[in-house]
Amino acid sequence: MMNNSYGVTKEKELIEASLNGDKNAFGEIVTRYQKMVARTVKGMLGDSVFAEDIGQEVFIKLYYSLSEFRGEAKLSTYIQKIAVNLTLNEIKRRKRFFTLFSQKANDEMYAFEIADQDTEERREASEIVNKALMAMDPKFRIIVTMRMLQGYSTKETAEILNLPIGTVLSRLSRAQEQLRNILLNL
């Protein structure tokens, strides 16, 4: 069980402690950011077991790259970039696999299970969003995930995705159009 005794410890102190080998400090970082990572990874890959593996990879990669984190940006932004890169790599890998070995449709690539929701309406809402996201082109899906699920502004989205703001705005507009068409057909 993780020892959650860090309370309001500042990020910088947690990072220092993690670099000194304090695994509970790193556990606190995982606790603080796992929901944020879950929104990105599951928003992109669907609510599946594969997403959980990628989520673990994000934090493992974070751990081994903590020494490179200079503190110029927020830790959340740094973690988000790792999550986005790993997720997009996973999508490309699956696309290659399914192109080579299978003719399965895009939605079959992402077997997703809806987590237990307490009401039918909540399950339905979750399912609709999941299906709509999985039907989108990955480069629009990531924009939607950042904006809609994570609540990032256009500027923050551009920073995380390392894109010009103009590109983000243009993809936002096209994503909106695509999402409208998808939701109408659901």
Added chain:
Amino acid sequence: MIISSLDASADTIEVARKLEEEGVSFNFSQNFGDRVLTKLFSAGLSVSREVEFIKYMNFAFYRIALTGVAAIVILIISIFLMEGSLSINSFLGLSDNYDESIVCLLTGN
């Protein structure tokens, strides 16, 4: 709400909050954090030891590389001073003079 959340002027934080209230939330399973820590620390690796090793390697690499470059530069300068040029023959130590003894040795005459 989903579509309007993508308007450039939308209050994205509010949208994300409302979506979560509607049941659109993504979480990892229970004990996700414990599993991450088990994966990281069961191998007995330590970030601090690895970081120090990499630092020492970098330091050693730059020292060796700079020493090597300095040696090459000194060699080039000394060849130039001795031979008066930086031609291929200078580097190979071959002079322009015709050495009869070498020719005799090679031809057997």
